[in-house]
Amino acid sequence: AEKLKVAGIHASPVENAWNSRLHEALLAAAKDGVIEYTFSEGVSGTDYPRAMREYAEAGNKLIVGESYAVETEARQVAADYPDTAFLMGSSGGPAGDNFGTFGTWNHEAAYLAGMLAAPMSKTGTFGAVGAIPIPEVNILINAFRAGVKEARPDAKFLVGFIGTFFDPPKARESGLAQIDAGADILFGERIGTADAAKEKGIKSVGSLLDYTPRYPETVFANAMWYFRPILDAAVKDVQAGQKTGKDYSPYSFMKEGGNDIVFSETMVIKDSIPAMEEKRKAIKDGSFKVPVDPSEPT
Amino acid sequence: MMEALDIFASAGLWAAVLRIATPLIFGTLGALICERSGVLNLGIEGIMTFGAMIGWMTVYHGGDLWAGIAVAALSGAMFGLLHAAMTVPLGLSQHVTGLGITLFASSLSYYIFRLSIPVSGSPPTIVPFQPIAIPGLSDIPFLGEALFSQTAPTYLAVLLALAAAVALARTPLGLAVRIVGENPHAAEAQGIDPIRLRIGAVVAGSALMAVGGAFLTLSAFNSFFPTMVQGRGWVCIALVVFASWRPGLALLGALLFALFDAYQLRLSHVVGKAIPYQLFLMIPYLMSILALLVMARRARVPQALMQPFRRGER
Amino acid sequence: MIRLERRAHVPLAARIGAPIAAVVVALALAGILIALAGAPVLEAYRRMLIGAFGSRLSITETLTRTVPLILTGLAAAVAFRARLWNIGAEGQFLVGALAAAALGSQHGLHLPAPLLIPALMVGGAVAGALMLLGPLALRLRFGVDEVVTTLLLNFVALLFVSMMIEGVLKDPLAFGWPQSVPVVGDALLPKLLPRSRLHIGLLVAVGLALLVALVQARTVFGMESRAAGLNPAAARFAGIGLTRILVLVACLSGGLAGLAGAIEVMGVKGYVTTDLSPGFGYTGIVVAMLAALDPIGVVFAALFVATMFVGADSMSRALGVPSFIADVIVALSLLAMLVALSLANYRIRR
């Protein structure tokens, strides 16, 4: 088949963890010869709709990105360009025939990471550093907590939001503040958190991507998120001429290969692995559903 | 309530204060030196960004950490020279030029960074400065952890602030800087060349600003990314005013500002969302305005601040 | 020995030539950076032109981008002309936007569309004006320099907006995303062209530029405010109420910046986020300086800056040059323009 022209529009620099997952999946798909990929990064809210329009006019068939900050306008653009498919990370739902959305649902993996983390804490206090309390972030932190709670119902939780999506030094300071307040396991929804853990010699959990190579002594588990299944599904729909105005979030589920846990066996407590693996199997076969809780953790 | 006060008893808070304050100390000293000579340097935000980028880049490409600091200082000096060339001999509007320098230096940093570092999943890292435990002092309970387990640039910043205070008050160079900032005509009449002195002060001050930026990538964190200076430069401009143009008070102001920041991060665990965090973040700005209000009456402002000096013109 | 000497009168050729030379120099310097990125320089500039004017989309986008820049540029120009150093247009823009969003939301004013839109514009302008009156009061009462206070208030304003849109003005339907309640449909500015973002704010902005030009050149207020800016003591001696003039200038300047925010909300975005402005307030200062503080010049300078942004942004997408090049070009233009305009005042003597 002919390669599909796909454009990526990233609101942050592509180093940002979330964007890097999209970017890597798109690069990989391009390498596989499935798509032809161009992208812009660091696109501000003011410029975002223009970038969408430009790419649409340049003949791209699928435009991948994030409409969180421009929900209304992005849907307007999609309505103006019915021949182009849009696949957007969004807090809202799909719109029309060509505006598809997806959520970042690696909460299942976060739950499993919580199970591994639970027995590792000496103080029984767990910290989490997030960007801002939106559902995408809340669901993750809540799932991690639920995982911890399953093994350790009396656990105490701290949460810090840094008020922005990309400020690693700030995430680090927030992590340090939680360590000062007694936390000895940190869930790093944001990059920078593990730096605090590393500095204070405690352990932490990564989210979205694998932080263990970067912090080998510190990050013992990662709640991985994979964009490729969503991308592949959307590409298939576009090529088949199917309606793409739908919610692609389910492709984030573990059973679709959209998220999973990776962890270091030598760093976690051996006894906690079997129970976690059991749960993992249950999630995959559908017999256990990790609760989805978008409320703001306190 | 008690918990909110307990935070002050944690050594971690005070360690964080010094750490958060360090880039502000460098930046504020830099801005202060410029302003004492009569030149407002609003290029600071961009110069800090460039210092953060180039310092990190130097180390990433195999340079020593101190080489990173040195290269950052050099780059800051270059932007300082640009600012000085435009505002001192040409006498261009200082705040507009400064904003232009900020726009130029920061966009150039991002551009160069993007050109030279291949796009990757997470920002590439370097091994940053490690905390140095000062033998003896760092073993003191509480104080040791709070004050004496910092990285080398933090100690340097504090020493520089003290040195700058002494130099301004008690050396011929310091007096020359002050008299040029107060009245360049008086300086010229004493055989001091106001133009060269101002250029020198702006170059030196800008070098310090860039070192403040480099601290962010070489010590506070281990990678560079756009927008990482996050308005710290503007805070420094405010701190200079808060300090009524005195290095000792600048040090204090930077620490106070950092205390607010560090405390706010910790307090949110105690009070939750009862008090919006933004209010805490506003306090330093509002305090600076208040300080300005008090200072304006005492006429401590260098009297020739923002007044161009043109030789042979009147 | 070669020396620069100030001219008593700047010849017309120098006044026209200087800005052109500045742009050429800036583009040449930026060309080096583009070449470093491995892109063909001339092709890049061709792409920039196409990106800014090559299609219906690009033209409307460039013009859309021009609107807030005209208004913030005017805000800076009128203030600077009266020597009121308002560096706070960014903050005034934000509070203006917030005011428009608050008043224009479902819970705000209930007015028919033809009244609602002007009411929201006034609301935004008033908010922006109030924001500048504070620093002015400090200057008049305590002699506090407004450069620093207006600069600092930008951050206070940003934090305030952040607090509001995470607090009372938060959109409950935005899934926790920190954004304000949206304005109602009636409050949205009519589009100038369908299937584009270009709205009637453009006409408002250009109209205001003409109005400001008229006021400054021909009215008693214009002449008095210039006198007040150039020599406050002499203005006072001549019976010009300095306080009155500065208050009016501040209302005008802050009002224009606030109006820019309101129009951006009503014309483009529909609600407020903390990243509503990619530095429109600061860029307004650039625009004003490029225009040498002339209100008509502001329109062209704003168009120039918007062209650079939109064109370079598009060029960077087309040629894989990092998109930050747009900011670099604008910054270089500003610096080159400042130098060129100043050198035009001098001549070389041996």
Add this chain to the structure above:
Amino acid sequence: MSAPVVLSLEGITKRFGSLTANDDVTLELRQGELLALLGENGAGKTTLMNILFGHYTADSGRAVAFGRELPPGKPRAAIAAGIGMVHQHFALAANLSVLENVIAGTRRLFSLGLGAGGARKRLAALAERFGLAVDPDARVGDLSVGERQRVEILKALYRDARILILDEPTAVLTHQEAEQLYATLRGMAQLGLSIIFISHKLHEVMAAADRVVVLRGGRVVAERAASATSREELAELMVGRRVARPRRESQQPGEVVLEARGLDAGGRLKGLDFAVRAGETLGIIGVSGNGQATLVRLACGLERPSAGHLTLYGRPVEDPSPRGFVAAGVGRVPEDRNGDGVVGEMALWENAVLERLREPRFSRAGFVDRAAGRLFARSVVERFDVRGGGPDSPIRLLSGGNVQKLILGRNLAEAPKLLVAAQPTRGLDEGAVASVHGEILAARGAGTAVLLISEDLDEVLALADRVQAIVKGRLSPPIPVAAADPRRLGLMMAGIWEEAA
């Protein structure tokens, strides 16, 4: 005159654009000599001294001090060569202490320590030796004008100046302070210092100088021994034609125009009583700092009295604001012409109409009638012989005397009923003084009441019909000018008016 030549300027030429400020100036100064440099405003005196001191660079010519050529454009080298300069506008940093002002720049920049201890001793010794006492730790901004003048001189002496240049040192000093200064200078000359001073006050020049050099249009036009010339000759040399200050004709005053009864201004003025009649000039003399500025502010509508009242034509002023005063027929000449009188960057015509801008003839419905403004400006320029630019040139290009003529002209063109003139000739040259005096007398002759506030006793004696002195916010009773002489006026200014009467 066998003393050796210590300084010579040879063929100095300096151009500013098309203007030649110094044209082939050659000058010599001998050891122990007091040389006065004279010339009308804009003759190039300050420019010449600035070249000598290195502030400006000459286009051609050279300066030789003690046998060595001075490198151009280097104040530092001039200081090193033993030249000290007291600037026309003080070059002092107000926020620094006296000591700091004196020692700045005296040590190598990159050395440690200020050596303040030694400097303090040295300064005390100098102050003692030359009778120039000041507190070394005082903030300069807190000093009086006279004390600042002393600091300026001490700065030069501290650097071992053997040639001292003083540019209009007495322009802002009182009579007594000026006398004291010249006494000091003579003492210095006896100790071997060589001195050049600039002044517009011819009686000072005659009394103090050994030799006089006159500049006109940037050229040296004459050189005289002070003992062999006269005021009249000097004035003529400066201006290039005979100038005589116009004389006051006696005339019968009319109705009372301005009257003050028990005027108070927040403690700065206490119970002032005075009256000025049509066709009469009332001179108010006093040492600066005694309340003249406040009195001028009240009479110009810039401030309102805190008690007592001010009446015009027997009625309280309807709208006691600057505009109200202008509308009521008051012409106002401020003390600081460049600070208060004009806006330097604005055009001449704009400055001419600024205070009347809101009158219907210059604006309608808020719009300025620019043609009417230019017309008015042109008429003022013609009638009052304002030189240096047309209606559209920025007023900063005009010389001080011409600015003053414009200010007077824009008021007198309207035939004011009252003219308030504060220090109307301060810093002006002999020719300009004569023409300003002429205008004021002509206005009086046409029936204008004139309130003249001046520190220049000669001026008051020449213009006023009656004189009152202001001391610590109180006003002496008036005396007719016929009964006044410098001694009596001096006593009045010292506050001893009962005895003087």
